[in-house]
Amino acid sequence: MxxxxxxxxxxxxxxxxxxxxxxxxxxxxxxxxxxxxxxxxxxxxxxxxxxxxxxxxxxxxxxxxxxxxxxxxxxxxxxxxxxxxxxxxxxxxxxxxxxxxxxxxxxxxxxxxxxxxxxxxxxxxxxxxxxxxxxxxxxxxxxxxxxxxxxxxxxxxxxxxxxxxxxxxxxxxxxxxxxxxxxxxxxxxxxxxxxxxxxxxxxxxxxxxxxxxxxxxxxxxxxGAGICHTYVDATANLEWAKAIVTNAKSRRVSVCNALDCLLIDESVAPELPYLLSELGQTHRCRVHADAECLEILRDGGYPAELLFLADEDSFGTEFLSMAMSVKTVSSIDQAIDHVNHYGSGHSETIVSDDPAHQQRYLREIDAAVVYVNASTAFTDGGQFELGAExxxxxxxxxxxxxxxxxxxxxxxxxxxxxxxxx
CATH class of the missing domain: 3.40.605.10 (Aldehyde Dehydrogenase; Chain A, domain 1)
Structure with missing residues (x-):
């Protein structure tokens, strides 16, 4: 005192x-x-x-x-x-x-x-x-x-x-x-x-x-506080999506631009085992998934000991560790609403080949930095060529x-x- x-x-x-x-x-x-x-x-x-x-x-x-x-x-x-x-x-x-x-x-x-x-x-x-x-x-x-x-x-x-x-x-x-x-x-x-x-x-x-x-x-x-999302929509290049999700989550887990929540369109949700394969096998990332994603990941061979059923606290959490939440969405509207509700206004990205969806995400997401087809890990003064920050x-x-x-x-x-x- x-x-x-x-x-x-x-x-x-x-x-x-x-x-x-x-x-x-x-x-x-x-x-x-x-x-x-x-x-x-x-x-x-x-x-x-x-x-x-x-x-x-x-x-x-x-x-x-x-x-x-x-x-x-x-x-x-x-x-x-x-x-x-x-x-x-x-x-x-x-x-x-x-x-x-x-x-x-x-x-x-x-x-x-x-x-x-x-x-x-x-x-x-x-x-x-x-x-x-x-x-x-x-x-x-x-x-x-x-x-x-x-x-x-x-x-x-x-x-x-x-x-x-x-x-x-x-x-x-x-x-x-x-x-x-x-x-x-x-x-x-x-x-x-x-x-x-x-x-x-x-x-x-x-x-x-x-x-x-x-x-x-x-x-x-x-x-500082960064609750960052990646939204993989129905038209996403899945190879890009895998690389972006892996990089955003695993590059350095203790920084504010690390990935905390993956949103995925229900039409491509079956690709989750592929998208998260490196995170599961190499990085041993804990995943808090909604019921649909949990079943897909279990059936797809994601390590069972790393899977957990998501609850309300799983979303809007800055994990700062090798953990993340995963949720299916039925439309870009649902994805945008989720991000604007749970995000911290830091960094958000969409993986999409749909120009209309790209523009909507850029326009409607309320965050300091909004990406299209790139990792949130780039939110950094040096990466923006601003020098140190x-x-x-x-x-x-x-x-x-x-x-x-x-x-x-x-x-x-x-x-x-x-x-x-x-």
Missing amino acids: LTVDHQARIQENLGRLRTAANHLNRKSTQEINACLLRLASLVEANITPLLAANRLDLQRMNPTNPKYDRLLLNEERLHAIAADLRKVAELPSPLGQTLEDRTLANGIQLSRVSVPIGVVGIVFESRPNVTFDVFALNLKAGNATVLKGSRDAHDSNLAIKALIDRALADTDLPPACYLAPSEREALSPILRADGLVDVIIPRGSQGLIDHVRANATVPVIET IGISTQKLHARGPMGLAALTSYKWRAVGQGQVR
């Missing part, structure tokens, strides 16, 4: 961070890039202590927990993090971009120019790579960062923050990063830090996102879908006159 004194200390740190954000606005793109490159070198030079800190966190978590993979750091992942930091340094600056430029009838020259948001708070669960990612993106966008990680990644985040502080100091940048205490009670002062924090971005489970949205007085951008926004204001650097900026109007008065 945090004392009143601890909460006051959080407010003091946020106040210092606001000052750092103002000073950061004076720094050049070259200076910011130098910090990111320095941090990349520090990561590679400190792999051993980073892994030692991460092991302390891993020892506190059951390896069967779906969050275990998210928490895990290894040498390969750390080298990838260093490479990503260098990629962010190579990206064009999103700041100072002229978004609009015109002369008013009264002669005032009016322009709209991209600027930093200011202080951005990131609330996230057991993913220490996020600590690097969000700091780097915020810094590139000229923002100071509040990091509120979970207790699961406590030791990893402390080790990472030490490297961030060193990189900032080594490159003469202000201390533009604050790691809040890992206790849950430390979240409330951040969510209510009006005037000190400009926006909060939660990354994690739906429960985390709901808590932040319900308790924050600071503006919130919702990201801060998260996948599932809301409709300010940003939607993969949030690259441009989504971490705001804008200001500049009005230059020659003595005009109104």
Whole structure:
């Protein structure tokens, strides 16, 4: 339990961070890039202590927990993090971009120019790579960062923050990063830090996102939770469908764009054993199927120990593990209604050769990203050629879908006159 004194200390740190954000606005793109490159070198030079800190966190978590993979750091992942930091340094600056430029009838020259948001708070669960990612993106966008990680990644985040502080100091940048205490009670002062924090971005489970949205007085951008569907309609290329379903489910089960529910037109439901053959034999995927699909899969040789009869809770669930639900639908109308009811507004795909069905799905599905004949695994800033991302926004204001650097900026109007008065 945090004392009143601890909460006051959080407010003091946020106040210092606001000052750092103002000073950061004076720094050049070259200076910011130098910090990111320095941090990349520090990561590679400190792999051993980073892994030692991460092991302390891993020892506190059951390896069967779906969050275990998210928490895990290894040498390969750390080298990838260093490479990503260098990629962010190579990206064009999103700041100072002229978004609009015109002369008013009264002669005032009016322009709209991209600027930093200011202080951005990131609330996230057991993913220490996020600590690097969000700091780097915020810094590139000229923002100071509040990091509120979970207790699961406590030791990893402390080790990472030490490297961030060193990189900032080594490159003469202000201390533009604050790691809040890992206790849950430390979240409330951040969510209510009006005037000190400009926006909060939660990354994690739906429960985390709901808590932040319900308790924050600071503006919130919702990201993360992904309840993703693939709809295989009557005209689908079944070879494509098998590859898409397998990839969307098995590429990495703990990410938000992984497949959670397969909808299949009743006319092609008999092809389920073929569509799910690799998931069953190679990946040992648990399937929660409606009665019709369950019978088809049993008769088709899907491993019986991996089959379960679906109930209402099987739909609208983000599994984050090698499990999924399967349901037959009688029409595209039923498929669209199911997705819009149970989906989280993240990523949805249809496998179909019917142009009319493709267009209906693109138009009527309410999600940040809607695919035709492609895996939901592509919902990612890098895959969209946006560079790195801060998260996948599932809301409709300010940003939607993969949030690259441009989504971490705001804008200001500049009005230059020659003595005009109104």
